[in-house]
Amino acid sequence: MSYSLRELMVVALIAGLGLATLNAGGWLASGMIFLAMVLLMGLAIVALVGNGIERAYAIGFVIPAICYGVLVWSGGNRELDPYESQLPASHLLQPLFQAMAKTTWVDIFSGKEIPKPKAPTASSGGFLGVGVSQGVPKESINRETFMKTGHLLFALAMGYAGAKFAVAVDRRSTPQAP
Numbered sequence: 228m229s230y231s232l233r234e235l236m237v238v239a240l241i242a243g244l245g246l247a248t249l250n251a252g253g254w255l256a257s258g259m260i261f262l263a264m265v266l267l268m269g270l271a272i273v274a275l276v277g278n279g280i281e282r283a284y285a286i287g288f289v290i291p292a293i294c295y296g297v298l299v300w301s302g303g304n305r306e307l308d309p310y311e312s313q314l315p316a317s318h319l320l321q322p323l324f325q326a327m328a329k330t331t332w333v334d335i336f337s338g339k340e341i342p343k344p345k346a347p348t349a350s351s352g353g354f355l356g357v358g359v360s361q362g363v364p365k366e367s368i369n370r371e372t373f374m375k376t377g378h379l380l381f382a383l384a385m386g387y388a389g390a391k392f393a394v395a396v397d398r399r400s401t402p403q404a405p
Contacts, residue, residue, distance in 0.1 A: 238387070245380040250327055252372040263379050267292060267386075280394055287393020292386030299378045307374045320377040324368065332362040 248259045273285035299306050299314065306312045309321040334341050341362045 241383065242380075245376065245383075248376050249323070249373055249380075250368065252369050252376070256372050256376050259376060260379060263383060266383075270386075280397055283393045283397035284390045288386040288390035291389035292382045295378075295382045295385045299382075306378070307371045309370060309374060312374070316378065316381045317374065320374060323377070324370070324373055327368055328370075328373075329367040330364050331367070333365045335363050 244259060248255050267289065270285040270288050273281055274289050277285055299316075302313060306314055306317055309317065309324040312318065312321070332341050332343050333339065343362075
């Protein structure tokens with residue numbers, strides 16, 4: 228397998244955008260998902276109408292990416308929560324989420340940030356419903372957007388690895404001209 232400088236630059240660019248998207252979310256995540264869909268659709272077209280090494284690359288990219296997407300989709304909403312997920316990729320995303328997300332406590336009535344409430348005790352009246360905090364935790368990163376973007380990056384990585392493998396197999400199986 229050989230790598231060109233252009234190919235390495237594109238992979239580094241997509242990885243950098245992906246990591247920035249994990250932290251930013253919002254419109255940046257939507258844009259990244261849109262670009263990945265366009266890439267996948269374009270490669271699906273090349274897989275159907277292309278020839279030679281381009282077709283091998285496209286087929287090798289599309290099949291693993293779609294298989295990974297189906298695997299995540301079959302897991303349901305559970306795979307979109309880093310604390311309830313089952314897939315190995317989700318388990319790899321959990322420590323990254325924990326390192327990137329900041330949890331603060333917000334007053335449910337005023338919306339202002341408050342100190343983290345202490346656990347209720349019998350002496351504070353917490354067990355009787357008195358003295359219970361009116362704060363709720365708020366994470367700085369949306370869990371679902373983070374996991375969707377993370378799984379998208381894993382699908383792209385699987386697709387890229389599959390494409391490189393398909394090209395290597397195609398080169399070995401295609402007879403060389405003398």
